[in-house]
Amino acid sequence: MQGVFAVPDAISRREALAGLGASGLLFRKAASAVTTAAPVAPVAIARCKTYEPSELTPVLDGMFDKLGGLGRLVQGKTVAIKLNFNGGPTVRLGHLPLGDTHWPHPNLLAAAMHLMARAGARRIRLVEGAAAPRTDPFEEHMLDANWDPRQFLSAAPRVEFENTNYANAAKKFTRLSVPHGGLLFPAYDVNHSYADCDVFVSIAKYKDHPTTGVSTVMKNLFGLTPLTVYGNGAGKWEDNDLVYGNDRIQILHRGARQPAMGALPEIDPASPRDDNYRVPRVIADLTAARPVHLAIVDGVKTMAGSQTPDPWCTPIEPGVLMAGTNVVNTAAVAIAAMNYDPRAPKGTVPFERCDNKLLLAEQLGAGSADPSRIEVAGPSIREVMFDFRALREKRRSQRPDRPFGGRGRTQN
Amino acid sequence: MPTPDNWIPLRWPSAWVDPALLGLLEGAPFNCLTMEWNASLAPVAAKARAAGLSLVAIGNQAARSAGAAAGLESPSEALPIAPDSVWPGIAIQADGAEPSGPTANPWIDSNGWLLRLAKARSPRKTVWLMFEPPGAPRVVPLEAYLRAIADTGAWGGRWVVSLDSDLRGGLARGDVQALASWKAIAAAVAFFERHRDWSALEPLGVVGVVSDFAGPNETTSQEILNLLGRRSLAYRILEASAAATASLAGFQALIYVDEGAPAPLLRRKLLAFAERGGLLLAGAAWNRADGKPTGIDHPRVDVRRLGKGRLAISKTSDPDPFMIARDVHMLLGRTYDVARFFNLSAFLSYCAASSDRARELVQIVSFAIRFPNDLATAWVPGKYASARLWSLGSEGPSPIEMVPENGGTSLLLPPVPVYAGIELFGKKG
Numbered sequence: 001m002q003g004v005f006a007v008p009d010a011i012s013r014r015e016a017l018a019g020l021g022a023s024g025l026l027f028r029k030a031a032s033a034v035t036t037a038a039p040v041a042p043v044a045i046a047r048c049k050t051y052e053p054s055e056l057t058p059v060l061d062g063m064f065d066k067l068g069g070l071g072r073l074v075q076g077k078t079v080a081i082k083l084n085f086n087g088g089p090t091v092r093l094g095h096l097p098l099g100d101t102h103w104p105h106p107n108l109l110a111a112a113m114h115l116m117a118r119a120g121a122r123r124i125r126l127v128e129g130a131a132a133p134r135t136d137p138f139e140e141h142m143l144d145a146n147w148d149p150r151q152f153l154s155a156a157p158r159v160e161f162e163n164t165n166y167a168n169a170a171k172k173f174t175r176l177s178v179p180h181g182g183l184l185f186p187a188y189d190v191n192h193s194y195a196d197c198d199v200f201v202s203i204a205k206y207k208d209h210p211t212t213g214v215s216t217v218m219k220n221l222f223g224l225t226p227l228t229v230y231g232n233g234a235g236k237w238e239d240n241d242l243v244y245g246n247d248r249i250q251i252l253h254r255g256a257r258q259p260a261m262g263a264l265p266e267i268d269p270a271s272p273r274d275d276n277y278r279v280p281r282v283i284a285d286l287t288a289a290r291p292v293h294l295a296i297v298d299g300v301k302t303m304a305g306s307q308t309p310d311p312w313c314t315p316i317e318p319g320v321l322m323a324g325t326n327v328v329n330t331a332a333v334a335i336a337a338m339n340y341d342p343r344a345p346k347g348t349v350p351f352e353r354c355d356n357k358l359l360l361a362e363q364l365g366a367g368s369a370d371p372s373r374i375e376v377a378g379p380s381i382r383e384v385m386f387d388f389r390a391l392r393e394k395r396r397s398q399r400p401d402r403p404f405g406g407r408g409r410t411q412n
Numbered sequence: 413m414p415t416p417d418n419w420i421p422l423r424w425p426s427a428w429v430d431p432a433l434l435g436l437l438e439g440a441p442f443n444c445l446t447m448e449w450n451a452s453l454a455p456v457a458a459k460a461r462a463a464g465l466s467l468v469a470i471g472n473q474a475a476r477s478a479g480a481a482a483g484l485e486s487p488s489e490a491l492p493i494a495p496d497s498v499w500p501g502i503a504i505q506a507d508g509a510e511p512s513g514p515t516a517n518p519w520i521d522s523n524g525w526l527l528r529l530a531k532a533r534s535p536r537k538t539v540w541l542m543f544e545p546p547g548a549p550r551v552v553p554l555e556a557y558l559r560a561i562a563d564t565g566a567w568g569g570r571w572v573v574s575l576d577s578d579l580r581g582g583l584a585r586g587d588v589q590a591l592a593s594w595k596a597i598a599a600a601v602a603f604f605e606r607h608r609d610w611s612a613l614e615p616l617g618v619v620g621v622v623s624d625f626a627g628p629n630e631t632t633s634q635e636i637l638n639l640l641g642r643r644s645l646a647y648r649i650l651e652a653s654a655a656a657t658a659s660l661a662g663f664q665a666l667i668y669v670d671e672g673a674p675a676p677l678l679r680r681k682l683l684a685f686a687e688r689g690g691l692l693l694a695g696a697a698w699n700r701a702d703g704k705p706t707g708i709d710h711p712r713v714d715v716r717r718l719g720k721g722r723l724a725i726s727k728t729s730d731p732d733p734f735m736i737a738r739d740v741h742m743l744l745g746r747t748y749d750v751a752r753f754f755n756l757s758a759f760l761s762y763c764a765a766s767s768d769r770a771r772e773l774v775q776i777v778s779f780a781i782r783f784p785n786d787l788a789t790a791w792v793p794g795k796y797a798s799a800r801l802w803s804l805g806s807e808g809p810s811p812i813e814m815v816p817e818n819g820g821t822s823l824l825l826p827p828v829p830v831y832a833g834i835e836l837f838g839k840k841g
Contacts, residue, residue: 094787095824097817135710136742143746145753146818193431311786322681 009105018060033352038368042067043324043333046379047311048300049317051099051107052089056300060111063323064119066377073199073293073325075120080197081109083128084204084220086385089309091147098145101303104203106147108321109297112203117156124156127193129165129223138163164191173229176289182267183281183360187289189263190224194290201294202327205302206334208388210255211279212357213350214340215307217295218331219357221286222279225252228261235260247293249275252282276346276354284360292327297334299384304391312395318386328367336371336381338388341368349389416488417538418446419466420605423574426450428584431459436583440598441605446470446572449479457482469574470542487540494530497523497541500563501556502758502779517642519757520779525637528615529625532649537609539569545576551784552576554593555830558600558804562831565604566762568611573601600804607802607833613764613773616750617646618664619740622682624652629670634666644761646743649786656681665744669695669731687719691762692717693740696729713739730797754789756780756828772796772836775776778828785827790834793820797838803832 029325044063048056064070084104092098099105113124130141138161140147152408153159167173170192195201208213225248228234232250251258253275258265272278275400299320305313320337324330332342335358342358357371368374371381414420422442429452445460447453448471456467457467461483468487469479475828480486487493492818501517523541541564545552546826557573575583582590612625619640623633640647650658652670656677660666666685668674683702686692692715703716704722712735724743726736746752750763751774758779765772773792795816803826812823812834825832 086611090752090754090756092787092789095789095815095822097822133738135712135739137745140742144752146752146822148818185830217426243782 028387037229038328038362038365038370040373040375041270041324041326041329042375042377043322043326045333045337045376045381045384046321047319047379047384048321049319051105051300053107053111056107057111057114059321060108060296060323061115061221063110063321064088065380067294067323067325070115070119070190073119074116077198078123078125078196079116079121079201080127080193081112081198081201081203082194082220082223083126084202085128085130085141085145086223087338087362088131088216089141089214089308091308093303093313093315099147100301101313101315102205102308104205104296104298105144105300106151108296108300109203110151112151112201112296113155113159114318114323120157121199122203123158123160125162125163125193125197126152126162126163127191129191129226130163132163132228132308134163134166134168136163137161139298148383151398157411163192164192164193164224167233167267168228170196173226173263173406176224176286178285178289179364180288182279182289183364185259185264185282186207186267186269187264188286189229189259189261190290191226194224199293200290201296202292203296203298205298206338207302207307208305208350208392211275212283212354214295214335214338214388216293216331216334217360218287218326219307221290221292221327222248222252222283224286224290225282227346231395244356249397252278273362280355280360282355283357284364284366287327287357287361287366288364293325295324295327295330297322297330299334299337299386304388312399314391315384320384320386324374325368328358328361331370332367332369333376333381334372337384337385340389342371349392413464413466414443414492414801416466419468419491419570420601421446421540421570421572423447423542423572424453424456424576425580427454427546427580429453429456430584431455433452433584434463436594437463437465439684441602442573442598442742447479447484448475449481449482449484450475451531451711452481457484468814473751475787492530492534492537492578493539493542494523494526494569497526497543498544499556500560500777500779502781514837518779520642520647520760522563522638522641522758522760522777523569524563524641524762524777524780525634526565527564527569528641529634529649529708531568531611532651540572542572544574548577552578557593557597558830559777561597561600561604562777562804565601565607566760566777566831568608573597577740591747596805603802603804610764610773610775610833613645613766613771615648616763616765616772618662618748618750619645619647619648619744620655620663620666620727621652622650622652622655622666622668622678623670625649632669632731634732635740636736639733639737641760641762642739643737644749644751644753644759645737647840652678660685663690664748665691665693665740667693667736667740668698669693669726669736671695671729672697673699683718683744686721686723691719691722691724691740691744692718693724693743694726694728695731698725700725704811710739713743715743721726728826750793750812752791754791756788759828769839770837772839774823774834774836776828776832776833776834778830780829785829788823788825788828788832789824790832791817791820792823792836794836795821795840796836797840799823799834799836800833801825802833809835 021367044066046059048059093101173189174192174195175187202220204217205217230251255273265324301317303313310354335342363367421444424445445468446468469476469483469484498521625633703718706715708715716723762775801813815822
């Protein structure tokens with residue numbers, strides 16, 4: 001493992017990381033050297049046109065088989081599945097339910113849970129930082145979105161829900177240190193569920209993102225950071241059992257202040273106060289600090305244009321699922337299947353304004369972002385490609401000032 | 413001449429002394445003019461009376477006496493006028509900011525709860541509200557008038573329509589835009605008059621608020637009604653004096669946070685409700701020996717097991733109505749929601765049904781000033797044969813596309829900038 005995290009001798013680690021946001025030449029030198037060392041694991045791709053369990057479950061089952069089977073991963077284990085509940089539960093793209101646009105579809109989640117239970121998972125814990133008070137049962141957040149939590153309770157024998165914005169029963173947060181010191185923070189304080197699990201799963205749609213270019217199973221990890229520590233109202237409302245707001249703009253995006261509740265401050269307070277610099281680094285840090293054992297990309301139905309619904313988003317039906325045991329690899333394949341270059345440097349599509357979080361994670365040794373190195377099982381990337389890039393260019397031609405959505409960029 | 417119960421009132425501006433301005437009432441539903449009397453209004457009063465309009469004196473005692481002397485009627489005792497009504501809308505602070513709580517939801521000023529309470533107290537009477545539009549420098553757009561009419565009409569009340577100085581002046585000058593606004597205002601009032609039968613429908617909701625709504629309990633209990641509505645948690649009102657003998661069928665949760673212990677009969681009734689499986693949220697004065705501890709870690713209520721149900725006793729004698737509304741919702745669970753709404757950021761809803769449930773009604777009053785053009789969705793837990801939508805400004809109802817979702821029905825709506833009335837027919841199962 002040590003070699004995986006090694007940075008080539010010719011370039012110091014500081015130079016390499018600085019180069020990601022500055023010199024394209026240095027960036028390319030660093031990246032090309034490291035990419036050969038970053039881990040790779042197969043990514044399974046399958047076509048799936050609907051969320052009907054009769055189609056979904058066997059397709060997913062076949063994909064897991066191609067990854068070596070779920071049994072070796074989950075048998076007798078506690079599994080934590082990080083959902084991707086971005087935006088409010090009552091905000092839809094037009095009339096479409098959230099599972100058709102920006103939350104992973106509940107039937108997909110239930111199918112994955114069913115297969116995990118069948119493979120012998122001892123306990124499945126659904127985890128997410130829901131912008132809801134501590135005393136609100138997490139299931140209520142699902143009901144607010146018109147999901148039925150009973151669908152998940154019946155999918156596996158022992159199912160738990162945890163709102164990871166709070167320490168909850170553990171009474172305190174768990175500190176996840178970033179290997180080799182971290183890019184923005186040396187460590188992140190998170191709910192115990194992210195540490196007290198044998199298997200960590202990230203499930204998310206693939207879609208565009210205003211701050212980080214694209215959002216998939218890697219960006220999902222940004223939500224590990226509890227709002228009570230890293231949210232706008234962190235340190236202000238806990239006594240009232242309330243979360244103020246639902247984003248992390250002040251601390252993680254802008255660096256206007258440091259985290260609350262005793263979490264470690266960032267490494268370099270003089271670093272750019274620019275979310276295009278900061279947010280990709282937070283994601284890369286978390287990718288390295290909390291390795292994902294199974295990443296599932298929901299591309300049956302999703303949307304192009306932003307992270308959360310706004311009038312500029314386009315609902316789409318690529319009809320594809322992807323899964324892998326390395327989250328960077330899986331994200332890279334998913335991004336390539338969006339007709340984007342997962343290795344594109346800052347300033348180019350899809351990372352026009354931000355640093356490339358995949359390359360940052362690759363630098364930390366979390367996984368390769370180079371699709372040419374990643375074995376794909378099932379249809380090829382080209383065969384399942386959906387042209388997000390063309391939709392992006394179309395939006396850009398219509399509104400050059402707002403290629404990522406019409407409601408600003410303040411969502412996390 | 414219409415009887416007081418049928419009066420459709422307009423506050424006649426004191427400066428409108430030209431009888432020709434009565435021409436504005438042509439085609440409008442108003443049949444009653446309220447006047448703050450001064451002698452220069454005599455020609456207007458004479459012509460209005462001749463046209464069959466009812467005239468009612470308002471204002472201070474002197475103005476009402478002068479009006480009575482001039483032959484104007486007094487507001488009848490049969491016509492309740494709710495005090496403390498407000499201009500409906502998102503509350504704006506003096507600095508122009510929108511005040512909001514820690515949930516970041518804007519505060520809504522509404523009279524919905526006030527009308528619900530008035531109707532519970534006087535079921536057969538139509539309540540008048542006499543709030544005024546905000547004065548300068550606030551500009552009052554047409555939408556604000558429509559919202560004021562909807563926020564009254566949806567709950568079966570009547571607003572004594574009062575015009576701001578800009579609109580009064582515009583109408584007096586014959587300004588085209590002002591006349592267009594006036595027509596829309598009149599049409600909105602007429603809409604709710606045409607649907608006056610809706611107020612006979614019975615409110616839906618599994619949460620009951622038990623209180624005397626008076627004295628030391630007035631502020632808390634009334635604010636609970638207001639904030640339950642803000643959560644779209646459908647509720648029904650039970651006057652404490654009648655609750656001991658009222659049917660509690662259909663309730664899943666009751667809130668009783670009045671000061672002091674309840675009367676013995678009411679106490680027994682509430683305990684029996686919980687023992688049979690209901691949730692009772694009680695004030696701090698409730699006997700803590702009732703029920704058994706559950707060990708639930710809750711910052712504001714002590715949750716106890718009582719028979720098949722639960723008793724949640726407030727830990728403070730001065731509970732926050734916002735928290736009570738939220739806690740009862742979360743302890744009960746959204747499973748019992750009578751409707752859910754999507755893409756409506758600041759709104760109130762009111763769900764009602766005929767006694768045979770053959771017809772249900774979901775009304776939405778939207779106060780949103782952000783993204784009011786988003787397509788909206790209302791979800792109801794049942795399945796229905798048909799649904800139709802009433803909007804202000806439309807000639808008639810339009811069919812609503814219904815889509816099965818989560819065991820119920822999603823009603824696909826257009827944007828709701830101000831108001832939507834949804835009629836549902838033929839509930840299945």
